[in-house]
Amino acid sequence: MxxxxxxxxxxxxxxxxxxxxxxxxxxxxxxxxxxxxxxxxxxxxxxxxxxxxxxxxxxxxxxxxxxxxxxxxxxxxxxxxxxxxxxxxxxxxxxxxxxxxxxxxxxxxxxxxxxxxxxxxxxxxxxxxxxxxxxxxxxxxxxxxxxxxxxxxxxxxxxxxxxxxxxxxxxxxxxxxxxxxxxxxxxxxxxxxxxxxxxxxxxxxxxxxxxxxxxxxxxxxxxxxxxxxxxxxxxxxxxxxxxxxxxxxxxxxxxxxxxxxxxxxxxxxxxxxxxxxxxTRGEEVFSEILSVCRYAREKINTIPHLYAFSKELIDNKGVYDFDETKLSIKVSDLGLTGFEVYELLRDKYKIQVELGDINNILAIVSLGDDKSSVDKLINALFHISKNHKKDKSFNYNILLENPDIIVSPRDAFYSRTKIIPLKDSIGEVSGESIMAYPPGIPIISPGERISKEIVDYIEELKNQHTLITDCHDPEINHIKILGA
CATH class of the missing domain: 3.40.640.10 (Type I PLP-dependent aspartate aminotransferase-like (Major domain))
Structure with missing residues (x-):
């Protein structure tokens, strides 16, 4: 070339x-x-x-x-x-x-x-x-x-x-x-x-x-x-x-x-x-970023009840390689959800991370970051570990079941639909997507059969005050299904 x-x-x-x-x-x-x-x-x-x-x-x-x-x-x-x-x-x-x-x-x-x-x-x-x-x-x-x-x-x-x-x-x-x-x-x-x-x-x-x-x-x-x-x-x-x-x-x-x-x-x-x-400067820039990320992980992993995971997850199955610039941290051993830590960091410490889920937070380290910026995050996490830990434990697994595809996504999108209570939707075919954001991964998509596990998972996400998007009912009490 x-x-x-x-x-x-x-x-x-x-x-x-x-x-x-x-x-x-x-x-x-x-x-x-x-x-x-x-x-x-x-x-x-x-x-x-x-x-x-x-x-x-x-x-x-x-x-x-x-x-x-x-x-x-x-x-x-x-x-x-x-x-x-x-x-x-x-x-x-x-x-x-x-x-x-x-x-x-x-x-x-x-x-x-x-x-x-x-x-x-x-x-x-x-x-x-x-x-x-x-x-x-x-x-x-x-x-x-x-x-x-x-x-x-x-x-x-x-x-x-x-x-x-x-x-x-x-x-x-x-x-x-x-x-x-x-x-x-x-x-x-x-x-x-x-x-x-x-x-x-x-x-x-x-x-x-x-x-x-x-x-x-x-x-x-x-x-x-x-x-x-x-x-x-x-x-x-x-x-x-x-x-x-x-x-x-x-x-x-x-x-x-x-x-x-x-x-x-x-x-x-x-x-x-x-x-x-x-x-022209990518290798130089990302050498510095990787150095900062490795420093941050080393420091965070000395903080009680926190785990900043990285390449140790590589197993040639689900993790062939790992991007170290994704500073992902398990926080649930604090007795706090990732959503709670996300909000604490933003509201109390003026730090905005990329996302929180039930178990983790994710901070993305990129071109504009340096040791001084990650030190603010490290110090905030140390303070949260010391002052906000709760005496409870939990670990709620992500739901990624493969629902039965009854109708193609396109045909479902253009089909007649009706609105029913979420609790009554088990066994029905979804007429819409429902997803937690970020990251925007569908829990259910148009044309898929709604299971009890999906309904229970959505209810759990609601209880954790997760931002759920793309659905007809912003309160997620109802769902759109196929049917006249």
Missing amino acids: VSLNQFSTPLIDALKKYSNSSITPFDVPGHKFGKGTKELRDFFGPNLMKIDVNSMKCLDNLSNPTSVIKKAQELLANAYGCDHSFFLVNGTSSGIQAMIMSVCAPYDKIIMPRNVHKSAVSGLVLSGAIPVYIQPETNKDLGIAMGMSYESIKKAILSNLDAKAVFIINPTYYGMTCDLKAIVDLAHKHNMVVLVDEAHGAHFHFHDELPMSAMAAGADMSAISLHKTGGSLTQSSAILLKEGNISPMRIKNILNLTQTTSASYLLMSSLDGARKILA
Whole structure:
């Protein structure tokens, strides 16, 4: 692959030139460089307002890039060692949906883990594909889903040789990865495309002590959230593509079905800038981040009743490798739920972690962190352990059963539905998704049979004041089911 000048930023340079050109705008957006919205200009700053602009010849167009956006995408692809990249301004969710739609037609099978993000379920609705779910391995002590074992994927592939694709998460929200290279080789041997949700792994490609990236493993396509771990602005992501099994024009056409024609230059230019940092300084930056993470784990694991888990979980089954930048900490031995510790950290100590679940909290350590920032977290956790411990113990396991799929997600989405009390829904077919957020993994999806275990699990999550999303009834006392 030809090496490009990764120090260049074609889109940022074009925006700088445009903002300094003394243009008088009679196009959209209507704020006209912030002149019409003084409060926004004073808050955001004049430079930001001057680059919130519309597509035009000198700035290119995301729907059909031919100049500076095209060059910026080529640089991103080159940085990740793939053939094509596509900027996304609607997050990785839109990329996951586009990946599934590019490969699967209605009623095509796609093999995927049960703990997929809700965007993958949306991709099933949009494409009409039928999921073949694989149970990920689980860790009962931590109460979380891990990765998928190679053997479970091999069994699913050999039992569904007509499947069009295998969908992999690399990594899980908590940092676990599976044997991606072996899975890619097996899927390709059986003429299946490999799609990778790499929302939390955009940084993998830039340091050899991080898990293997999808492109390095030979996957056909991945969707990456550069805004999560790569430094770009929230909602800016990308699709990466290796040529061979999927046409780049197919991806472009599908993105043009669903992505805005008014793509944000703030988001796109942040991708250009983040890529430059990753490509030119990634190894240096992530060496420092890994050092900080290892320091944090060592300190946290000296605090009574806390366990910051890491690579010791590797077992070549559910955990083939582990992303150390996911600072995941079991807190339930304090007699507190992860939700309670999450709120204590935010409200009492002014520390915002990524998530809390029943047993754990997760802090993501990335480009802007250093020893001083993690010391604040370590000190807060020490104080919580000393002053907030309760004399109770519990360990509630995550529910990841494979409900019976009675109707395809797409057919269920378009079916007639009715609302009934949740307690009366056992045995019915769900007409909606219900999930805890974060991380946004469905507990039940449209078209699946509702079991007693699912109802009990939802009630337990409600009792723990979990944020449950996507359902018709925000109080989760009722559920939408199929039926006239």
